[in-house]
């Protein structure tokens with residue numbers, strides 16, 4: 184089989200994890216990492232020097248016009264996900280676009296429609312679906328261990344954990360912890376529950392700690408100077424999402440909260456058993472007794488391993504070897520949920536999702 188030709192758009196933090204995944208496949212002779220693109224030429228050059236990539240661009244349309252690429256990772260600021268993804272799809276590549284899919288559902292739908300029109304695959308960077316923890320729980324869900332899952336909690340709370348810079352600037356990020364962190368746990372919960380269709384959402388956001396929480400010691404600071412990004416996103420979002428199959432999901436997610444320590448978890452409650460993904464102890468009823476057990480297979484979430492599995496899954500799916508595990512359709516549903524939660528936080532009412 185011919186080596187697939189790979190391109191990466193955006194050479195910031197997360198692109199290093201994508202590159203490591205492609206390097207693994209390059210070592211197996213399956214892909215060739217052909218070209219990279221970033222608006223920031225200095226950053227682009229440092230990245231390409233580090234990984235030995237010769238062909239470099241500061242404009243993604245130009246890269247797509249000049250290169251014949253089979254698969255492209257889009258790892259840019261969220262505000263540019265739609266633009267870069269559409270350019271890559273129209274340029275003839277299958278695309279893996281980082282999460283969140285877009286700034287809102289309208290952009291996400293345009294991306295999905297472009298993928299369909301171009302006959303290309305668009306995968307969304309829901310990397311948590313590729314963790315060993317998710318795989319273990321999914322196997323148990325498929326075995327019927329949980330029965331019908333009717334209640335779930337998605338939790339991603341940070342005490343003072345805004346990544347800083349553009350992540351705190353709504354014009355670039357689309358929002359705060361809901362769109363940045365909540366997207367991971369809402370998606371993972373929905374995925375493990377069988378991707379049910381959302382029907383309504385009720386959300387509340389708070390922004391009363393905000394930039395006052397920034398401190399160098401916490402690992403992030405509010406930028407200063409003429410080029411600085413303002414801090415304009417929420418600190419906390421709590422919400423509830425209802426699904427067509429009767430599932431109710433509650434959400435808690437924060438960049439800033441007076442909580443003793445950071446917490447990340449997905450909890451699932453079914454008619455036969457319940458579990459917390461982080462604790463991985465399953466409570467079930469057997470012979471009229473409560474029993475708890477922990478599956479013996481690996482069940483931690485290891486960041487780089489999950490990214491390697493995600494990139495391998497993307498490349499395999501682009502060749503039709505496996506189905507795409509994180510589809511653009513699911514990305515659109517996630518953006519609809521996020522839009523509805525933000526809308527509800529504005530109006531104070533529950534918002535229908537269709």
Ligand SMILES: NC(=O)c1ccc[n+]([C@@H]2O[C@H](COP(=O)([O-])OP(=O)(O)OC[C@H]3O[C@@H](n4cnc5c(N)ncnc54)[C@H](O)[C@@H]3O)[C@@H](O)[C@H]2O)c1
Pocket residue numbers: 192193194195196197198220221222223226241242243258259260261263266267281282283308310363
């Ligand atoms: N899956 C995860 O767990 C995870 C973790 C962190 C970030 N992310 C996502 O990855 C994306 C990038 O985040 P990051 O932390 O790497 O940000 P970053 O700021 O470190 O890097 C983004 C890069 O994109 C470049 N860029 C922006 N617009 C561009 C364009 N039109 N063309 C070319 N380059 C462009 C910027 O110059 C920058 O170098 C975000 O959407 C973020 O939500 C995902």
